[in-house]
Amino acid sequence: MESNTDDAEQKEENFSSPVMDRNPSPPPEEGDGQEAEDADAIGDTVYSKHWLFSTLTRLIHMVSELSEENPEAQVKLTDDDEEDLCKVWDMAMDKDVARFLQEFKAADILLGVISKSRCPRLTEICVGILGNIACFPDTCVTLSQKEDLCAVLLLLLGDADPPTLLETSRLLLTCLSHKDVCSLWIQRIRQQTSVCPNLCFIMSSSTNTDLLEKVGDLVDKLFDLDEELMKTWITDKPQDKRGDESDTPLDLTLCLLEAVKQLRSEKLNGIEIYLHIFQLITTVEEGCEIFAAPDGPGKAVWDFVCDVVCKDLCQQNDLEVALHEQKSTLVQAFAVLQALYRCQDQWKSKADPxxxxxxxxxxxxxxxxxxxxxxxxxxxxxxxxxxxxxxxxxxxxxxxxxxxxxxxxxxxxxxxxxxxxxxxxxxxxxxxxxxxxxxxxxxxxxxxxxxxxxxx
Structure with a gap:
């Protein structure tokens, strides 16, 4: 099962699992008449408090037992457990349910589960539930104040599971889109030095286009919000300690280029995000210096963007179509090309006309x-x-x-x-x-x- 969602910037965007074509019907409830059903309902919804309590309680016991039996080995959810957790994931799309989960300390429960989880699918679902909770301003503020949870979420960017990385990126992007907490998240991201190298590693090595697009959204949002963070990330050479060779330096601009090349082959619409990141980099002196360096990435980015404009966006006979469908992407592409053209004086091979x-x-x-x-x-x-x-x-x-x-x-x-x-x-x-x-x-x-x- 995979998870789909609308764009994270929408105020009440929700992360859901497409296991369900609609929100799940409430489980069978016990009670005496309408009054008991109303008392068990969450807010104005038909969802059951009792069922949600029992599901989360079962989750806690399940994780504790699995971690004791197999402290190192990866485990797999049963079909019934996965279905019930995906129902919670879907239910959290509702504002009343999200608030109820927050009051029920679900964020603390999910943090404990994530910390002990040896099951990638379980981790993904837990982060997805948190992502839904974070979609609403008041619950996002409460969630963002939990320092331990936020620290774990940032460390999850180093996870090896693409679906978990996708949900983590979505969650972070959602929080950064809420004006009341975005500065708090930026401060934490500045302090957590693993964020930049982890994002670089994803962009330089992943072939998952959904993940690359969402990571691009995240980097674009960060650079748009914090110019100083952008300057630090593009000038520093973060170390990648995941490979066989120790302390391999990563160049953010080259990692961006690798990601956008991968997107070009399968998901052309995602290119605009990375073009905007390149355009933001050219607005600061440090970025222009990087692109102007004789051995820098400027010429490689120039060649790539030229090829995209001429072969993908504006073919010989489709200018009218391109202007209608690709005008926003063309704005970013030509802004990048113009800035790079002005940086070419020291390139070993000049940008050919x-x-x-x-x-x-x-x-x-x-x-x-x-x-x-x-x-x-x-x-x-x-x-x-x-x-x-x-x-x-x-x-x-x-x-x-x-x-x-x-x-x-x-x-x-x-x-x-x-x-x-x-x-x-x-x-x-x-x-x-x-x-x-x-x-x-x-x-x-x-x-x-x-x-x-x-x-x-």
């Missing part, structure tokens, strides 16, 4: 000039502004050979030349003049069209 990339930018300029209604779309406007500025950077250094290739491939035509001029003028006049000068040497007729339309 990618003909197909320039063609896509020219088509975006043309789309902007021909579709005035795009002015009402904030994301398209952001994309057009970034690509215009990027085009200006490219034209300042554009070699004559590149212009020849653009003309020969019919990428530079009367329409795209005028669209490029419209994008460059009046803000980027020197870039326009460089493009015009290169064009005058390769195709005087196109140069005349531009000077006729823009005589100044």
């Amino acid at each position: 990618n003909i197909d990339l320039i063609w896509i930018i020219l088509r975006l300029c043309q789309h902007r000039s021909e579709n005035k209604e795009a002015a009402t779309d904030d994301q398209l406007q952001a994309l057009f502004e970034i690509t215009s500025e990027f085009l200006a950077d490219l034209c300042i250094h554009i070699p004559k050979e590149t212009v020849v290739d653009l003309v020969n491939k019919r990428y530079l035509t009367r329409e795209t030349c005028l669209a490029a001029a419209n994008s460059l003028l009046p803000s980027y006049k020197p870039s326009f003049q460089h493009l015009l000068a290169a064009l005058s040497e390769t195709d005087p007729k196109l140069a005349d069209v531009m000077t006729t339309q823009f005589p100044d």
Whole structure:
């Protein structure tokens, strides 16, 4: 059984096990009439207090017995136990049940179970239940104040079980999304030095795309909330002590790159998360220095993002479709490319003027000039502004050979030349003049069209 959930940022998001297509029906109850049933109900729900008590009590006894019998060996839940625990997991989606579990000290019970558990599925379910409890602001605050529990959850990022890692990442992301406790969690994450290397290890080694996407969400949220934490993580070289070699240094940016490559092969939508992380890194001086280093990851990230834009997001004949479906991803991609292009002076091999990339930018300029209604779309406007500025950077250094290739491939035509001029003028006049000068040497007729339309 696997667990599915909506995005963690939604205020009342819930982690549930798809074992159930709906919330479980209440178990059979004993009692005398309607009054007894009402007394046993949790809040306004039809869920039974008695059944929940007995299930959690049975869980405590079960874990104690298993840990005594097999203190080291992994164990497996019975089908009946797993089904009942998954019912609790689903029930915790309800606000009244979540509050009742909190009042019943369920967080302390689950902490004890997690600490003693030798069953990956049991650990996953317990963290999932906690994740549901944390979805509501008041219960999240109470849960977040339990220091021992929070410390164990952060250490679980070093677990070897992907489903447990997924539920732990979801839980942490949920807590970071609650404004009343996010600063408390950031402080704990700063203090727990294993968090960064554990996340790096997951990103560099996992093939589970759901996990990689959720870990990316977690890193993105952390970097968005705490710039100083981001600076520390990208400049430090955390040590990975899991492998055969001792103290293997991990580079966060390279781990991010490995994760996004894995996502590209199976889950293209998850790429936007990692592109935004790269974009955040380029907003600080430390990040630009890392990407500008001769032996740094800048060129590798540039090559990857160029390939994604040209082959996955904007193929030759689908610009309209790409703008409709991928505009937010394109904004992040071009923001990263522009920042990396400005970092390339010390790279051992410079970023080649990618003909197909320039063609896509020219088509975006043309789309902007021909579709005035795009002015009402904030994301398209952001994309057009970034690509215009990027085009200006490219034209300042554009070699004559590149212009020849653009003309020969019919990428530079009367329409795209005028669209490029419209994008460059009046803000980027020197870039326009460089493009015009290169064009005058390769195709005087196109140069005349531009000077006729823009005589100044």
